[in-house]
Every structure is written in C-alpha cells, then in structure tokens.
Amino acid sequence: MSDSEPSYIDYEAFLDPDFSATSFANTLVLATNNPSDTPLDLSTPLSRVLFDVQEIDTHIDTLTTKSALPLLEHTRDHAESSGRMLQEVEGQVASLTESYKTLEKEVIERYEVAEQVRLTAERLCQTVKIGRAVARCLMLGRQLEMRMSELGGVGSAKKEDHRAMVRSADTLLSLRQIFTATKPGEEGEGLDKVSVVHTLKNELVNPGERSISSRAQQVVKEFSMSSLLTSSGQSSASTFSEAEFTKSRTTSALVTLYLLSPTSPTTTIRNFQPTLLLNALQEYLQTQLKSSLASLSRSLSQLPTLERTLLEVSARCQNIVALESLLETVRPPSHPLLGEDSAETRIAPNFLQPLLQSLDTSSLPSYFWRSLASNLSPRVQEIMHRGGVSARTLRTNKDRVRDAVRECVNRGSQLPGAPSGKGKAAVAGSWEREAAVMVGSILGQIR
Secondary structure, rough: OOOOOOOOOOOOHHHHHOHHHHHHHHHHHHHOOOOOOOOOOOOOHHHHHHHHHHHHHHHHHHHHHOOOOHHHHHHHHHHHHHHHHHHHHHHHHHHHHHHHHHHHHHHHEEEEHHHHHHHHHHHHHHHHHHHHHHHEEEHHHHHHHHHHHHHHHOOOOOOOOOHHHHHHHHHHHHHHHHHOEEEOOOOOOOHHHHHHHHHHHHHHHHHHHHHHHHHHHHHHOOOOOOOOOOOOOOOOOOHHHHHHHHHHHHHHHHHHHHHHHOOOOOOOOOOOOOOHHHHHHHHHHHHHHHHHHHHHHHHHHHHHHHHHHHHHHHHHHHHHHHHHHHHHHOOOOOOOOOOOOOOOOOOOOOOOOHHHHOOOOOHHHHHHHHHHHHHHHHHHHHHHOOOOOHHHHHHOOOOHHHHHHHHHHHHOOOOOOOHHHHHHHHHHHOHHHHHHHHHHHHHHOOO
C-alpha cells in the first residue's frame, strides 16, 4: 500500500514476527464485549475482521490494476532473460558434454586399461616374490640334505663330522625364519598356500630337525671324559686327541641344541630359554644320578662290590666335573631369530649359567653329591630294616665304608686326569661338605 493512502488497518501489527492470530482474536472479542456477558456477541468482531479482509482485498485489486503493465513488462523481460540464459547454459552444457566425452576417451578408458596393467604387474610381482621365496626354501632344503649327509657316523660309511650338526642347525633356522615371516610384506607371506613348501616342511625340514636334535641329545648323553675305568675295568688315561675330540663333538651338540630350542615371535635374546639344551643336560645328570644310586644301593647290600661301584660313581662325577668345565668355556652363539647379540644384551655369558639357575645350585658336582646323598638315605635305611647278613656286614664295616666314600668324593670331584694329590687337597677344602653329606647319608642310618 502507498504511503500517501492512509489506512486504519494496522499493518505493522500484522507484519510483526511475533503476531499471534489467537491473541489478536481474543483481544478483538474482549474489545467488543463485556467479559461477564452471556452469551458473547461474536457478530461484531467477526464483521470487523471480514471488513478488514475486504479492505485488504480492495487494496490488492487496486494495486494490481495500476501496476498491470509494469508487471507484464517485468514478466516479459524476465522470460526473455531466462531464454537467453537457457541458450547460454545449453551451449555450456553441450561444450561440457563434449569435453567429458573427450576426457572419458582419453583418460577414463586409458585409466581402466592402466589399472588392469597395474593389477597384473602387482600380481606378477607377488608371484615373483613367492617364487623367489619358494626357490630359497628349496635351495635351503637341498643344503640341509647335503649337510645332514655330511654328518655321517652311525649307520653311514662316512666318518662322523660333528660340526655338520651346527651347520644343519643354521640351515634349519634359516628355514624357520622364512616359515614364520608370514606378515604382509615379509618374505614368507603366502608360502603356506604352496604345496611344494608343505611337502618340504613335512618330509624334510620337520623330520630333519627331529633327527638333528635327537643326534645332538645322544652326543650329550654319551659324554664321557673320565679315565678311571675302561671297558675291562682297568685304569687308563685317554689320549689328548681323544679328549679334545670329545670336547669338540660335545660342544657342537650343545650349540646345536641351543640353536634349535623353540622360540616365539615375542622371544628376545634377554628372555630366551634354550629348553632343548637344558633338558638334555638335566637328563644327562639324572641318568648319572639314577645309575649311581642303583649301583651304590646294590653294593651296600653286597659290600664286596662296593669298591668297584664307588670307582664307577667317581668316574660319573668326574664326567660331570668335566662337563661343567666345558659348559663354562662355551659361549652362546649368535642366534638369527633373536635379533642383535652383544655383550650388553646377552644374559648368560656361557652355557653353564642357565643350567645352574635351572637346578638352583652353584656347582654341578655339588648338585650330584647332594642329590645322590638325599636319595641314598632311604635305601640304606631299607637295608638296615631288612636286617640279615647285609645289615650286619654294613654295621661291622662302618669305618671302611666311611673311608671309601670319602675317597670316592675325593676322586670324583676332580677333573679327569688331574693328579691325585690335587684331588685330596680339593676334598679337604671346598668338597669337604659334600664328602660329609655322603658319609652322613650312609652312616647316619646305621645303628
């Protein structure tokens, strides 16, 4: 509505954003009625509203009539502008469509071809990588066969080459390293799906590892350096070359068992436990203990055989002394599956330390004598309870038994081939307690 045309309609009230029709109607009703009247007269406010609507309609009609020509001209100009814009946009769309077709032909189609080439090249690279890994596995498998054949010895016409055990263990570790590297990007990724690798693992690697481990365990089990007894029962001294060969052969077996001990992805040089090595050494000690206990128990009930038996027990302990000396000189080799190996990272300086820790002892001979004494007491007690000639003979010859046992500890606690005088000095010092424990385990049960 023009400002020159006055109107009684309050347009500002109707145009207010907070306008409420309900409030406006309520105000209008109250303005034209007394709230206490019953019933209310609604015809007056309704007429007022209808009049206002009619007034507004009249104004709209007047404005439309006066502005019809400008409105038509504006509409025509708007339509013409829209037509020109549509023509311009259609031209741009056609140009864009043509550009897209060119782009599709020159880029998208070429990209699809390039993507196929890329995928093909990527898969070829994976195939080549797996092929190289398979070839390396087969090469190592062939190398393992050759190194195992170099071992020779029992059942072979060739002379035993004990160092071939260590070489075979190195090859087995290389294969184990490939087989466990199965993460994306690692050398062994995808090898578990290759049948020839399964065949290699099941028919060569696993049996080969068991064979080498068993061979090394057998070498440890056969370790003997003492020359107190020969097969005929006579005293003899082994030659220097024989002793050195035994040390070298046993060292190869120990290193082999160390390398082939199980590992896991979380194993490091600091928490590595050479279980195969420790089990073989502990089994060796237990075998010496069981044999000594059985023969000594039998000889105590048949006293004439005691001297011979104590000589055998001394020989077994001398072997343990020699084993301890050997273990102390053998340093753990570098392990390819455990990362860097240096003086700072290596926990055990030699093979002896982890064995002493597992047995909770400070010395292998001390462990031997004390374990033997603790298991011998019940056997002597059993002999005395049975009574008879054996118990009376043992009771009568207590002094002889005491001296013989002390001499046994004296002989057994020294290195093979050491002068007897040196052994006596040793028993008077650091081994006196072990001698006393052995004597007490026997004489303490004789009443």
